[in-house]
Amino acid sequence: MTFELCVEQLLNGFQFGFMLFLMSAGLTLIFGVMGLINLAHGSFYMIGAFSAAAVSAALGSFWFSLLASLIFASIAGVIVEIVIIRRLYDRDHLDQVLATFALILLFSESVRWIFGAYPLYLDVPDILSGSLQIIGGIYYSKYRLFIILVGLLLAIFLFFLIGKTNLGVQIRAGQHDREMISALGVDISKLYTFLFGLGAALAGLAGALVGTIQSVEVGMGEPVLILAFVVIVIGGIGSIKGAFMASLIVGCVDTMGRFLVPWILMSLTDPSTAMSIGSAIASMLIYVLMAIVLIVKPTGFFGKGLT
């Protein structure tokens, strides 16, 4: 194992982490402010990826496809919020789980209906293809660096939005005391719709960005959604800061685990067994991490005692 490989895997971990952050930021805000558990968040990720693929096929522009993912995912988010989600804020978690589960069925099957069952592929634009030399003799994919950069910029944007703007004051007020926002004279339903749309847009962008690395297919959103759940459980529900830290931790632990565990096992047993057992163990690592965090702190790193 070389140092170069280690650095590359670590960067992959960061890239994965930033992508998870785009997913979990919306999820954690929606839960923190509206008290809603949204299983359909992964559908926005999928919608983002598919609309990017469709626009890219029609116009051939990567940048337009990214824009399309933001637009279509946020439109889908806003419509869903107005038609269905809005009626669920006052319901118990069970109703929320079920209705948003139904939304997954609805979205996944509709997308399959429109686009068919075969995966689509997005192309990396010329400017981002190939690798870039970073420190020393280490080369790293330009596109993945681009994802890290986008994630970083959006993280800064979100921290600015929540920490420094008037809107952020309302969001934070909403997290602490839902009645307070109405006392501040804020139109809650507009705030909610905006937040839901924002979360959906971030998820959609994540889908489009990752769709270029992987394939775009129905059901791509849910595994990421579940990882995002792990992230916000570790980080503490409702906390953007927690989601940010936990995203990077989960991204790195998962990526490094898949790389290191088989390698460590190889010193104990033969390579093929080490690979298979190692990958099985590595796939469980982040869940073990989550269990440990919960034993130490049942509400996550930055969580309040929410129930």
Next chain:
Amino acid sequence: MVFFQGLGLMNEILTIKDLSKSFGAVVASDKVNFSLKQGEIHALIGPNGAGKSTLIKQIIGEIKQDSGSIFLDNLEVSKCHVPERIRLGLARTFQITNVISDFSVFQNLLLAVIGIEKKEFTFFSKAENNKLIVRKVSNVLEETNLLDKKDEIAARLSHGERRQLEIGLALALEPKVILLDEPMAGLSVDIIEKMKKSFTNIKARVPILLIEHDMNVVFAIADRISVLVNGRVLATGTPRDIKMNAEVRTAYLGKE
């Protein structure tokens, strides 16, 4: 187990020794010493923010004290969890009525008797078929005048009836101590009179630790009163002593 025979504290059912609790810089309980004796109603009064509810939570076991200890019938319970303390004989009512609202009155009391009889891990027989349990429930129904409301869903009871049930739930535990947390809040005058009478009946069996805002009630039925100010017990004594106490007058009653 710690015994106090030699100290002449034999008839103290609940003893609190040097209990302290701070939240950051705020001292909520400052070396509180307090006792509840057999056959008495001991009222705990004090202005808002004096640390009454923190003290109660420590007695019940909802929050842990920083230092000091709590003895229930000469047994140290300072480290026990809430359900353990209940099983050792500490019963409480909630300040805001807290009954199982989708259960009937009967089912609510059934739950209490099941809890105290340690029957909650019985899986196959109906609780209604256990004669001992049903008899105990019936006794409480009778004592709390809820016999004709037996099958009413708790959510449909009147406020007064729910308070009755709340007290019934404590009695059903056949406790050594009852802690009543503002039992009179929101009750009408005639119900308060009835409650006062029933508390004097209960204290013959079980001593009562009473937290109450209504000073008329406190001075009418309490045998002893402790005044809590800024987390400290300012004075303990008979109602007459407390009325005369200069310190209490300036610190608390004097304001009125």
Next chain:
Amino acid sequence: MIPERSINVVCISSLLIFSLASHYIGEPYFVTLATRIAIFAMAAIGLNLVLGFGNLISFGHAAFFGFGGYVSGILATHAFNLEPILDWPVIFIGTSDSIVIWIFTIALCSVFALVIGFFCLRTSGVYFIMITLAFAQMLYYFAISWPSYGGEDGLSLYIRSSFLNIDTMNGISFFMICFFWLILSLYLTSRIIHSPFGLALRASRHNLDRVKSVGITPFRIQLVAFIISGVITGVAGSLYADLNRFVSPSLLSWQMSGELIVFIIIGGVGRIYGPLIGAIFFVTFEQIFGSYTDHWQVFLGLLIIVTVLFARGGLIGFLSGSRANE
């Protein structure tokens, strides 16, 4: 309005009559369908114990369904191939005897549910939902990447495990075995719900402080309920493996967990027979709409949303006009 009890009796007897009739007119496909209903219903009955009566929304019960399936699949495969599972301290080559398989399933599911429940029940509310989901995902990915038992492709079984002298490959005989388990689990849940334990469990739905204040530790009640629940769902999984003679990671998937919840909600939360009615409805819906379009899940999604938003008592509530909780 129809009394709830009548709806229950009609449902259970129509399932029996449907499968017997299908058998006698020579439609084994429908017998299999009825068997699937019975097994799904049983799995959801297990979940309903914690979800419906304890308000513990487990979104990871597929873990038990799949775990039960794999336990029986692995035991049967080893027995068929004569490869010992253990060669120390005793040689154990697995088994194809249903009774032994069930005993193993029950024992192992209890331990598994104890471990998962111990972690998950430290949390509540939305954390609980996400953590149960995460644990199920953990098992799912483990099953996919562990190569010994088929990994992603799943594990095929050659024959169903044997039960006394009954020919389990005969559809109607196997149905009767599953039907027996269904009745047993309905009976057990109904006894448990009305027992002191059930009373404590139902009390812990919304009001943990009150439960503590009568000397009961809610965690213990919930953990025991979680174990019973996991075992019932696990045995259903074991039967499902036998029915299809196939186990795959899809039994452990989050979709499976979601479907189990759907059965309960369609039937009506907190009703002992709710899961059965939900399963009957779900499988029938799948058959009817599935024959028109491959995209029937669009309609299922719409139906669930409408049920959640407008018919909160589920089908039983709709038919009987009640919102009773027992």
